Amino acid sequence: MASVTREKISDLYEKLVLTVNNQDYMPEFEKDLKAFSKKANIHGFRKGMVPVGMIKKMYGQEFFSEAVLRSVDNEIKKFLEEQKIRLLGNPLSAEGSTFPELNFKEPGSYTFEFEVGLYPEVEIKIPADLKVTRYKIQPKAEETENQIDRIQTELGTLKPVDSVEGPENIIKFNLAQLDADGNEIEKGFKVNKSFFVKVFTPEFQEKLKGAKKDDELTSVMKNVIDPEKSPEVYDNMELNPADTAVTESSVRIKIEEVSLSEKHELNEELFEKAYPGRGIKTAEELRKVVEEDIQKQWDQLAENNLDHSLQHVLMDLPLELPEEFLKRLFKEENKDITEEQSAEQFPRFVNGLRTNLITSHIIKEQNLKVDQKEIEEEIKRELQQYFGGADLESPEYQWLDGYVKRMMSEKDQIESRYDRIMSGKIIDWLKTQVKIEEKNVGQDEFVEIIKSHNHHH
Numbered sequence: 001m002a003s004v005t006r007e008k009i010s011d012l013y014e015k016l017v018l019t020v021n022n023q024d025y026m027p028e029f030e031k032d033l034k035a036f037s038k039k040a041n042i043h044g045f046r047k048g049m050v051p052v053g054m055i056k057k058m059y060g061q062e063f064f065s066e067a068v069l070r071s072v073d074n075e076i077k078k079f080l081e082e083q084k085i086r087l088l089g090n091p092l093s094a095e096g097s098t099f100p101e102l103n104f105k106e107p108g109s110y111t112f113e114f115e116v117g118l119y120p121e122v123e124i125k126i127p128a129d130l131k132v133t134r135y136k137i138q139p140k141a142e143e144t145e146n147q148i149d150r151i152q153t154e155l156g157t158l159k160p161v162d163s164v165e166g167p168e169n170i171i172k173f174n175l176a177q178l179d180a181d182g183n184e185i186e187k188g189f190k191v192n193k194s195f196f197v198k199v200f201t202p203e204f205q206e207k208l209k210g211a212k213k214d215d216e217l218t219s220v221m222k223n224v225i226d227p228e229k230s231p232e233v234y235d236n237m238e239l240n241p242a243d244t245a246v247t248e249s250s251v252r253i254k255i256e257e258v259s260l261s262e263k264h265e266l267n268e269e270l271f272e273k274a275y276p277g278r279g280i281k282t283a284e285e286l287r288k289v290v291e292e293d294i295q296k297q298w299d300q301l302a303e304n305n306l307d308h309s310l311q312h313v314l315m316d317l318p319l320e321l322p323e324e325f326l327k328r329l330f331k332e333e334n335k336d337i338t339e340e341q342s343a344e345q346f347p348r349f350v351n352g353l354r355t356n357l358i359t360s361h362i363i364k365e366q367n368l369k370v371d372q373k374e375i376e377e378e379i380k381r382e383l384q385q386y387f388g389g390a391d392l393e394s395p396e397y398q399w400l401d402g403y404v405k406r407m408m409s410e411k412d413q414i415e416s417r418y419d420r421i422m423s424g425k426i427i428d429w430l431k432t433q434v435k436i437e438e439k440n441v442g443q444d445e446f447v448e449i450i451k452s453h454n455h456h457h
Contacts, residue, residue, distance in 0.1 A: 002075040012118040012322035015094050016079070020071050021109040029067035029104070036063070056104075064104030072112055086119035088322065088353070089329045117325035122361040124317065131435045132313070134306045137298040137446045139291075147290050151274045152263040153196070160259050164208045167198030171208070172257040175237075178218070178250040180341065187412070189246065191237045194257075199233055201226050216254045222247040228451040232297050235304070242308045242450060245348075298443070305450065310430045314358050315351060326350060359426055368425045372408070375417045379407050 002024045007015040033055050040050045042058075056063075076091065093099070094113035102110065154170070164171065173195070177188030197205055204224050207217055225233050227241035234241035241247065264270045271280035280286050330346050337345070362368070383400060407413045441449070 002071070004075065004079045009115065010322065010324060011320060012088075012120055013325045014116055014118065016076065016091065016114045016116055017111060018072060018075060018079075018114070019109055019111045020068065020075060022107040024075065025064075025067045025071035026107060028070060029064055029107075032063045032067060033060070060104040061102075064107070065102050068102055068110060076114070085116075088117035088119055088326070091116045092325075092328055092332060095328070115325060115328065117322040117329065120320050120322075120357065122319060122357055124358065124361060124365070126313065126317070126430075126433045129435075130313065131437055132306060132309045133437050133439050135302045135446055135449070136438060136440045137302055138440065138442050139294050139298055140443050143294050143443070144287055144291050147294060148266075148286065149263075150196070151290075152266065152270065153261045154194075155270060155273045156261040156264040158259045158261050160257065162258070163210050163212045164197055164258055166209075167196065167205060168260065169197045170194055170259045170261055171197060171211075171255050172259075174254045174256060175224075176252050176254075177221075178252055180250075182218070182250070182252075184252065187416075188249070189239060191239070193237060195233075199230065200224060211255055211258070213255055213257060216252055218250065218252050220247075221249050221251050224251060224253065228447060231301050231447065231450055235297055235301050240304055240308065241301075242305060298446075302446070305446075306436070307427050310427050310434070311355075313430065313434065314426075315355055317358055319354055319357065321350065321354065323350065326353070359423075362426055362429065363422065366429055368422065368429070370418050370421045370425070374421055375414055376404055376408060378417045378421055379404050379413075 002018065002020045004019075005017045007017065009015055033052050036059070037050045037052045037055045038048045040055060041047050042050050042054070045051075045054070079085075080087065091114035094115045097113040100110040100112065153168075158170070161169065171194065173191075173193065175191040175193075176184045177190070179185050179188075197208055200208065201223060204217075204219060207219070211217065221227075227234055227247045231241040234246075239246050264273075266283050266286070268281060271278070271286055274280075274286070275289055278289065280289060326349070327346065330349050331342065334342065334345070380400075383403075
C-alpha cells in the first residue's frame with residue numbers, strides 16, 4: 001500500500017514524501033498490457049492475437065512508467081482529499097530530489113518527493129474605522145471654453161495633410177499594448193481615437209513632428225499622454241490613469257490619418273452635430289451642456305479614484321502566503337524569462353494571486369453572481385457609448401441584435417465582461433463596508449492627489 005508523509009518547510013509550505021509499491025501500480029500495468037494486446041497490429045500476428053509477453057517485451061518499460069506515474073498522481077490526489085488539503089498551484093518535485101529509476105523487470109517500491117504550497121485561510125476583516133474619500137471636483141472655468149473650442153475644431157472642416165507640423169494637427173491613430181519583446185498583447189488594451197497633437201506630452205509631440213500616415217511609433221504610455229496632467233484623456237480612452245499596469249506599459253501608435261481643422265461657426269448646425277436631438281439653440285445653452293459634460297467626466301474620474309482606493313483596501317488586507325514556494329512555482333512556470341524580469345514580475349504575480357484569493361472569497365461569501373442578461377446589457381452599454389448615445393432601439397440599429405448574439409457566443413467576450421461586471425459588484429459591496437467621506441477639491445488639487453497617489457505606488 002502507498003504511504004505519504006508530510007514535512008513542514010515553513011508556514012503553508014510543506015514536503016510530501018510518497019512511496020508506492022508493486023501492489024499499487026502492477027494491476028494497472030498488467031491491465032494496460034492486456035488491453036493493448038487485444039488491439040495491437042504487429043507484423044507476424046493476427047490483430048488482437050498478440051501474446052501479452054510479446055507486448056511486455058516490446059513496450060513494457062513505456063507502459064510500466066505510465067502505470068507508476070498514474071499511481072503516484074492518484075495516490076497524491078487521494079491523500080489530499082482524505083486530509084482535506086487545498087493547494088496553491090500544482091505540486092513541484094522537491095528541490096534536490098532525484099527521480100527514481102523505474103524498471104519494469106524489477107518492480108519494487110519507489111519514493112517521490114514533492115513540495116506544495118497550502119491554500120491560506122482567507123478571512124475578510126475590514127477595520128470598522130476605515131475611511132476613504134470621494135472627491136467632488138470643481139473644474140476650471142476655462143475648461144468649458146476650451147471644450148467648446150475643441151468641438152468647433154473637431155467638427156470643423158478637416159483637411160488631410162501630408163505630415164504632422166504642430167500641436168494643432170489632428171491624428172487618427174491605433175494604439176496597442178506591447179509585451180517585453182515588443183509584440184502586441186492579444187488581450188492587452190487597444191485604443192482607436194483621433195486627438196489633437198497638443199493632447200500628447202511635449203516629448204511625444206516632438207517625436208510626432210514630420211510623422212505621416214502609416215508611420216509607427218513606440219513609447220511608454222505615460223510618456224505618450226501624462227496620466228497626472230491629463231487624467232480626463234485616459235478616461236476618454238476608457239483607461240485608468242492611476243493604474244501603473246497601464247501607464248508603465250509599452251505601446252505602439254500607428255498613424256492612420258493626419259489632418260488640420262478649420263473651426264466650425266457657433267451656430268445651430270454645430271449644436272446639432274455636437275449634441276444630436278438636444279434642441280440646443282444658443283451658444284449659452286451649449287455652454288451649459290458642455291459644463292454638465294465636463295462635470296460628469298470629472299465625477300467619473302473621482303469615482304474611478306474611489307474604486308482604485310477600495311481596490312487597495314482589498315490588496316492591503318492581511319493574508320499569509322507561502323512566498324518561498326510561490327517563487328519556485330513562478331520560476332517553473334516562467335523558465336524563459338531573465339532573473340531581472342523575474343524580479344520585476346514576481347511581485348505582480350503575488351499581488352494578483354492575493355487579490356484573486358480575496359475576491360473569490362468575497363464572491364462566495366456574498367453570493368455574488370453575474371447572469372447572461374447583465375453581460376448583454378454591458379455589451380449594449382459599450383455600443384451606446386461607441387455610437388455617442390444614439391437610440392439603439394431605432395430601426396436603423398436592428399443589426400446590433402445579431403452583433404450582441406455573436407458576442408455572447410464567444411468565450412473571450414463573455415469572460416472579459418463577466419470579470420468587469422463582477423469587479424464592479426465587489427467594489428459596490430466594499431462601498432457598503434467602509435465609511436466614505438465627501439470632499440470638495442479644485443481640479444488642480446485633484447490632479448496633485450492623483451500624482452501623489454501614483455508616487456506612493
